Amino acid sequence: MTRVRRWLPGLLLVAPSIAAIAVFVYGMLGWNFRLAMTDKHDEISEGSFVGLENFIGLWDQQRWHLSVNHAIVFTAVFVGGALVLGWLLAFLMEKGIRGEGTFRAIYLFPMAISFVATGVVWRWLMNSGTGERAVGLNRLLDGLGLEFLQWQWFRDPDWGMAAMAVPAIWQMSGYVMALFLAGFRGVPEELREAARVDGCTEWDVYRRIVLPMLRPVTLSALIILGHISLKAFDLIVAVSGKQIITDVPAVFMWVAVFDSHDPAKGATIAAYIVIAVSVFVIPYLVWSLRKERRS
Amino acid sequence: MRRRWMSAVAVTVAGLLTLTACGDGGGSAQSPQADAAxxxxxxxxxxxxxxxxxxxxxxxxxxxxxxxxxxxxxxxxxxxxxxxxxxxxxxxxxxxxxxxxxxxxxxxxxxxxxxxxxxxxxxxxxxxxxxxxxxxxxxxxxxxxxxxxxxxxxxxRSNVMWFSPVVLKEAGVTEVPATIEDFVAALEKVKQKGKVPLSIGSEWTVVHLLESVLLGSLGTEAYNRLWTANSDWSGPAMTKALNDFKTIMSYAGDPQDDWQPAAKQVADGEAGFTIMGDWAYGYFHNPPDGGLGKTSKTDFDWAPAPGTGGTFMWxxxxxxxxxxxxxxxxxxxxxxxxxxxxxxxxxxxxxxxxxxxxxxxxxxxxxxxxxxxxxxxxxxxxxSIQHGVTVNDAWRTAINEAVGLFQQSQDVAALQTALAEAAKNSGQ
The missing domain is CATH 3.40.190.10 (Periplasmic binding protein-like II)
Structure with missing residues (x-):
């Protein structure tokens, strides 16, 4: 009885989550992979098993290559931009500026907004009109006398996806700042003092002492941003709709399921997204598990 | 001990409530059986x-x-x-x-x-x-x-060409273009004046433009044949139509967010032409609450899309x-x-x-x-293609995809191949 008393409350506590996750996450995942391996290319046919045919066939499609390239550009700019900007903000905060709390709140606020709302505002800001027809950011550049910087933003055929990452950076860099700030505060002042006594410049203190100690924080930030970026859908649809020029796998998946009425193709794309995210997440889980065991 | 139990039960119940809450909301449209009749x-x-x-x-x-x-x-x-x-x-x-x-x-x-x-x-x-x-x-x-x-x-009606009489007059276009050749000449004249020759919106408005160009270039009979077993998507007539499309697209302005901002460019005298369905009329004409409050024939005017006179694309x-x-x-x-x-x-x-x-x-x-x-x-x-008359959803999506890719590559041959492929795979 006492033993039951020990584990039962705990189990009851987590049982709903276990059940929900088993059904709605892993059950659905398994069902999706099964669907991706069938030839159910419309909503009425039953679909029979075809193995990896859909997974290979997708690479023959020009649109798939385009959307993967877009996702790579978006991820690189978004993750890189948010990390650098977040680190910089945290660095400035850490230097103990006046009214730090206010600034912290200001930089964190964008996180409270949904990507859809961000997207609607930035669609207007990133209007592609230039010259006389400039509005939004292009108008701002015009007013500042920087007309030569005006460009097509997300409608630029080559670097449009980099522009698409700007609202995402705007939204998430505050969060990265908070992560780094916590990390900075976790570095004992004695260590820095010791380094300074040994003749370290302030820059070297950060480079050789603080940064190496922030590796776990950087890694967490990388994982969180990376998986958000690979799944990006709401922001892109809110900014540009389902247009080819800003196509990414998640949007392609939606079009495949709801417009082309091709469930198997949609499931295949979804499977690729899951795999891409796992490439980020699994090494991290393994790494943190090992670290836990060591400590 | 007791408090731990209590909190465990409380959290379990809360969890179950959140789970069941998901099922609600969609049911509001239902009504009691008695009402159903x-x-x-x-x-x-x-x-x-x-x-x-x-x-x-x-x-x-x-x-x-x-x-x-x-x-x-x-x-x-x-x-x-x-x-x-x-x-x-x-x-x-x-x-x-x-x-x-x-x-x-x-x-x-x-x-x-x-x-x-x-x-x-x-x-x-x-x-x-x-x-x-x-x-x-x-x-x-x-x-x-x-x-x-x-x-x-x-x-x-889908095949309507809306234009700004002010811009056309300024550019020296005296006659409303009735053929694709005249249309291209008129676009060139507007371009010389530094105005946007042809305003477009997001990618679907370009497919909307394509259907009018296909109708104008192929002729009504050949266009209607595209949706039958005797269709010819790979032939020279289609190549010519798609080249016309490419020429016309080369006069397009920066893509706007949707058809309304594109139409507004015409109404405001910034652009010469736009090709859009006749729902644009309400937008041009209605008072500022839902429209632009413009005067027909002076601020904006219309004609069938070039080459499509005598045909009503519905x-x-x-x-x-x-x-x-x-x-x-x-x-x-x-x-x-x-x-x-x-x-x-x-x-x-x-x-x-x-x-x-x-x-x-x-x-x-x-x-x-x-x-x-x-x-x-x-x-x-x-x-109409884009508005679901001649093609089913899958085919329309494939056409949209082909046109979207074309806007970036400008490759007519690839567009034609993709369109022929789309017709073959449509299962229609």
């Missing part, structure tokens, strides 16, 4: 200014003629019905269809027909003699193996009879109102479209709509 659930995407008023006018006629029935408006907001159709798909898959739902007449309904969601309404066409009041070509173009699955309420909103409708009699009563002269003449002047019937009261339709009504009665007919 009287209530007719009409599913549409008419929520905007004009169209919602038109729906209300039809509702009043419906409830006056059918005193035992009440109209239940299950409209879902969103321009071309994207969101409405996503919701409808889930309702149909769960076998809980509305009593009747809106759909573009033509091939767009094929998915529903193949899935066995729709009942043929031939009996209504016989009973109400609708074959005599709708144009013969319209009935032909919406029939699938002799069966008709919807009742068209209104007609819109699209139509229609109502259907889903299998297993909870209130089939009520749905049939609604379809009768939607098909009637009275119903169509109440709805269309408000929506800014023309009735599908040939016997409409012409005095109700003025300005642009008078033109459209005249052409509807006399022109040859062709079905």
């Amino acid at each position: 009287k209530k007719v659930e009409v599913f549409s995407w008419w929520t905007g200014p004009g169209e919602a008023d038109g729906l209300k006018a039809m509702k009043e006629i419906f409830e006056k003629q059918n005193t035992g029935l009440t109209f239940f408006d299950a409209a879902v907001a969103g321009g071309s019905g994207d969101k409405a159709r996503a919701l409808l798909a889930t309702k149909l898959q769960a076998d809980t269809p509305p009593d009747t739902f809106q759909g573009h007449a033509g091939a767009e309904l094929q998915g529903y027909i193949k899935a066995g969601d729709l009942e043929s309404v031939n009996f209504l066409y016989d009973e109400l003699k609708l074959r005599d009041v709708f144009p013969q070509q319209l009935v032909d173009q919406i029939s699938v193996d002799g069966q008709i699955y919807s009742v068209p309420v209104n007609i819109h 699209l139509s909103d229609s109502f259907t009879l889903p299998k297993g409708a909870p209130n089939r009699d009520g749905a049939v009563a609604w379809l009768k109102v939607a098909a009637s002269k009275e119903g169509q003449d109440a709805f269309n002047p408000k929506k800014g479209s023309i009735p599908a019937r040939k016997d409409a009261d012409a005095s109700l339709y003025t300005d642009y709509l008078a033109d459209a009504l005249k052409d509807w009665g006399s022109n040859k007919l062709a079905g």
Whole structure:
């Protein structure tokens, strides 16, 4: 009885989550992979098993290559931009500026907004009109006398996806700042003092002492941003709709399921997204598990 | 110890509540069984200014003629019905269809027909003699193996070229271009003046442009043949049409967010031309609440898209009879109102479209709509691509994809291959 008393409350506590996750996450995942391996290319046919045919066939499609390239550009700019900007903000905060709390709140606020709302505002800001027809950011550049910087933003055929990452950076860099700030505060002042006594410049203190100690924080930030970026859908649809020029796998998946009425193709794309995210997440889980065991 | 138990139970209950909460919300449209005999659930995407008023006018006629029935408006907001159709798909898959739902007449309904969601309404066409009041070509173009699955309420025209008389005058374009060659010459003249020759919106508006260019370049017969077994997507005529499309696209301005900002460029005298369906008329003409409040013939003017004079490229909103409708009699009563002269003449002047019937009261339709009504009665007919008349959803999506990729590559050969491929894979 006492033993039951020990584990039962705990189990009851987590049982709903276990059940929900088993059904709605892993059950659905398994069902999706099964669907991706069938030839159910419309909503009425039953679909029979075809193995990896859909997974290979997708690479023959020009649109798939385009959307993967877009996702790579978006991820690189978004993750890189948010990390650098977040680190910089945290660095400035850490230097103990006046009214730090206010600034912290200001930089964190964008996180409270949904990507859809961000997207609607930035669609207007990133209007592609230039010259006389400039509005939004292009108008701002015009007013500042920087007309030569005006460009097509997300409608630029080559670097449009980099522009698409700007609202995402705007939204998430505050969060990265908070992560780094916590990390900075976790570095004992004695260590820095010791380094300074040994003749370290302030820059070297950060480079050789603080940064190496922030590796776990950087890694967490990388994982969180990376998986958000690979799944990006709401922001892109809110900014540009389902247009080819800003196509990414998640949007392609939606079009495949709801417009082309091709469930198997949609499931295949979804499977690729899951795999891409796992490439980020699994090494991290393994790494943190090992670290836990060591400590 | 006891407190731990209590908190465990509390959290478990909270967890269960969140789980069950997900199931709620969608059920608000349901009503008690007793009501079901009287209530007719009409599913549409008419929520905007004009169209919602038109729906209300039809509702009043419906409830006056059918005193035992009440109209239940299950409209879902969103321009071309994207969101409405996503919701409808889930309702149909769960076998809980509305009593009747809106759909573009033509091939767009094929998915529903193949899935066995729709009942043929031939009996209504016989009973109400609708074959005599709708144009013969319209009935032909919406029939699938002799069966008709919807009742068209209104007609819109897709192949309309809107232009700014001010910009044209300034550029020295004296005659409204009637052929594709004249059109390209006019675009060039506007370009010389530093104005946007042709304004476009997001990618679907470019597909909308493509259908008018195809119709103008191939001619009506060849265009209508594209949707039959004798189609020729790979031939030289199509190559020429697509090259025309490329030439015209080279005069396009920066893509706008959607068709409204593109149309506004014309109304504001920034752009010379835009090719858009005749819903643009309401936007140009209506007072500033829902439109731009411009004066027709001075601020904006119209003509058939170049090379398409004498042909009416149509699209139509229609109502259907889903299998297993909870209130089939009520749905049939609604379809009768939607098909009637009275119903169509109440709805269309408000929506800014023309009735599908040939016997409409012409005095109700003025300005642009008078033109459209005249052409509807006399022109040859062709079905729209982008608006679901000639192609099913999968085919339309493939065409959109091909055109979207073309906008980046400018590769006519690749576009033609992709279009031919799309036609082959359409399963239509």
